[in-house]
């Protein structure tokens with residue numbers, strides 16, 4: 746095994762997806778970049794206008810984390826999905842999900858699937874499922890192709906996501922009703938809020954959002 750790994754490192758050097766430094770084949774990112782991931786943010790659980798029961802995030806959307814997420818979304822560094830699933834499983838250890846929870850993800854549109862070639866959040870969810878033993882189920886689907894969100898204001902976005910997502914009830918009814926909804930970045934929250942709304946209307950008992958990064962401090966808005 747060791748000989749094979751040494752040979753791989755020598756003949757097919759692997760590089761850090763963020764900074765490009767040469768790394769060993771059993772590493773996901775280089776040591777320097779790993780050290781720059783901020784510690785777990787202890788802020789959690791928002792109440793009020795939200796349809797979900799709690800929000801947990803691993804880091805602020807800034808610095809190295811925002812570079813990682815952009816590298817993953819736009820350069821197809823799928824090895825980063827493993828890193829993100831590790832970060833989310835750390836978040837599960839600090840804020841444990843309710844018993845018998847199932848993991849699901851915000852679905853992407855068919856158009857973005859065609860461009861990217863993969864559903865980037867679902868891939869993280871599937872790896873997180875392997876790591877934690879909690880099942881991953883594809884419960885949500887995009888039911889209407891609205892105008893692209895790019896370029897629209899925050900308030901327009903809120904109405905654009907209205908009616909965009911549907912629930913596959915046959916999948917939801919296989920669960921205990923405790924849903925973990927994962928996403929990469931929490932920005933305005935309009936997308937996960939709409940997903941939580943349709944999940945609750947379809948009968949979900951609880952919806953907890955676990956996200957890698959939070960784009961701003963939501964408490965500023967409270």
Ligand SMILES: [Zn+2]
Nearest residue numbers: 761764775778
């Ligand atoms: Zn690096």
